[in-house]
Amino acid sequence: MELPGTPLDWIEPIVGAERTETVRDTLRGVCELLDGRTVWHISDNPVRGGVAELLRANLPCLAGEGISTRWAIIGGPPEFRAFTKSLYYRLCGVAPGAKAADLERGRRMYERICAETAARLVPAMGRRSIVVLHDHQTAGLIPHLREAGCTVLWRVHVGTALREDLAAPGWEFLYRYISSAHCHITSYPGVLPAGPPAVDRRVVQPSIDPLSPKNIPLRPDADPSRLLAGAGLIEEAGGAPRGRHALTDLLVRHPARVVRAGGPAPAGAPLVTQVSRWDRVKDVPGVIRGFAEYVDPAFGAHLMLVGPDTRGDRQAEQVFAECRQAWEDLGPRGRRVHLVQVPTDNRSEHALTVNAVQRHSAVVIQKSLAEGFGLTVSEAAWKGRPVVAAPVGGIREQVEHGTTGLLLSDPRDLRGLGEAVNRLLSDRDYARELGRNGHQRVLRRFLTDSSVLGFARVLADAAQRYQ
Structure with missing residues (x-):
């Protein structure tokens, strides 16, 4: 699809004219x-996940x-989606992942889907196109597009x-494809393993759109x-004033699906939340156990695990079932834990x-x-919320420990998770300070521009170097 353009004027009031x-x-x-x-950009889906979100925000600006x-x-x-999901878990180093033999057995299907996609797209592209392929799902297209003359x-x-x-x-599986690319782009240095392939590497940090429905200010x-x-x-x-406004009317059209032992969280209870896909890499069961075992009940906090509706997504349904089992294992302690599936029927409604x-x-x-x-x-952080995060990947670039948020000593550190949350719940001034600093860091480094x-x-480098 050809994308409509959005001139950059919209972001100037936020980041400044310079x-x-x-x-x-x-x-220019x-x-x-x-x-x-x-x-051209090619990804695995146009709606779900951070890649689709990033492309929807950035591409219209270009x-x-x-x-x-x-x-x-x-x-x-x-079956292609299931295979690439198993490959994703392998690349993340998180079990369960496909065995090397399973990856090889899936190679024929993977290459067939990539060949069919290339045959569909190449006639529309032309030999001079620059093609950006996103993630492991599309890597098998690289040899076909190189052969067609694309950068x-x-x-x-x-x-x-x-x-x-x-x-x-997982990386060995991908090497035969990614070694043919002109350039690799990562979100931070050191993502790709050392050794072959010897391909140019660049770093582009992702960003958030400050005026998208997910980030736009709600008040007043x-x-x-x-x-x-x-x-x-x-x-x-x-005592809250009653009446309707546009956003309330929008949100209640598709109520969230919630797994919980009682009713909604009390209006005045502190909320501790993780928003993520239902994905094993996000370790929602670990968050549940860390909260139940180490967050002091005296704070009266409730844990809300928020993700998209799993209907129609077999892999997400499996992970959600694992999260639900972890919640059920808590017994009475689970009364302060809520598993929330937000409907995706309306993308703006979901984001709001x-x-x-x-x-x-x-x-x-x-976590x-x-x-x-x-x-x-x-x-x-853009919303001024204090963040507790695992010290993995790009998060280490996003969070300055003790200044804009708190990083755990290890991504599996459940006690550390609880202690960090306790610290922020007990010292609200410190929590607000982290939130203010986090907002400024996002403003400086992680907005769309x-x-x-x-x-x-x-792109400028590619246009000059790869003809």
Whole structure:
């Protein structure tokens, strides 16, 4: 699909005229260097996940400044999705992952889907196109697109593995494809293992869109607590003014699906939240156990694990079942834990619900076992929320320990998780200070203009070096 353009004027009131003009000047230079070449992006889906979110935010900005930009999807049957999910777990170094022999057995199907996708897309691309392939699902396209004469950049969004020994077969599986790329793009240095392939490498840090429904300010038009009460996630505050407004009407059309032992969380209870996909890499069961075992009940805090609706996503349903079992294992202690599936029927509605959850939270957690870049970390910090996060991948770039948030000593440190949450619940002034500092760090480094500028520089280099 060809994307409509969005000129950069919209972000100038947030980041200032100087920053905006720097990006605009760079994009003008890229347009001249491209000399009419189209830039294609190919990913695995147009809706779910951080990659789709990033592309929806960034690509219109590139198109709005004159760069011909298109976005295509690789597609594939359910068995292809299941195979690439197992490969993803392998690359993250998180069990269970496919054995090396299983990966080889899946290679024929993987290559067939990639060949079919290439046959569908190449006629529309032309030999001078620059193609950006996103993540492991699309890596098998690289040899086909090189043969067709395209300049191919492979952008990997996963981070370094929790266990390199588990990840090694996954990278070995990908080497025969990614070694053909002109350039590799990562979210931070050191993602790709040492050794072959000897391909140019660039770093482009992802970003969040400050005016997307997920991040746009809600006040003074809407109170996050009222929105969450309307969605059935917390109790209606006593004495709260009644009446309707547009956002409430929007949110309650598709109520969240919640697994809990009692009713909604009390209106005044501190919320500790993790917003993430239902994905083993996000370690939701670990968050549940860390909260139940080590967060002091005297604070009266409730834990809310928030993710997308799993209906139609077999892998997510399996992980959610594991999370539910971890919750059931708590017994009576589970009364302060809520598993929330936010409907995805309406993308804006889903994003606004997440926005309200994060803004109402006392503490936001991201206890990933591996992570390329934690968008939810920057989302929470942008909203002034203190973050407790695992010291993995790009999160170490996003969070300055003790200044903009708290990093655990180890991603599996449950006691440390509880102690960090206790510290923030007990010292609200410190929590607010971390939130203020986190907001400023996101403003400086992790908004849309920053990642658009970083990618524009990669494009300029590619246009000059790879003809």
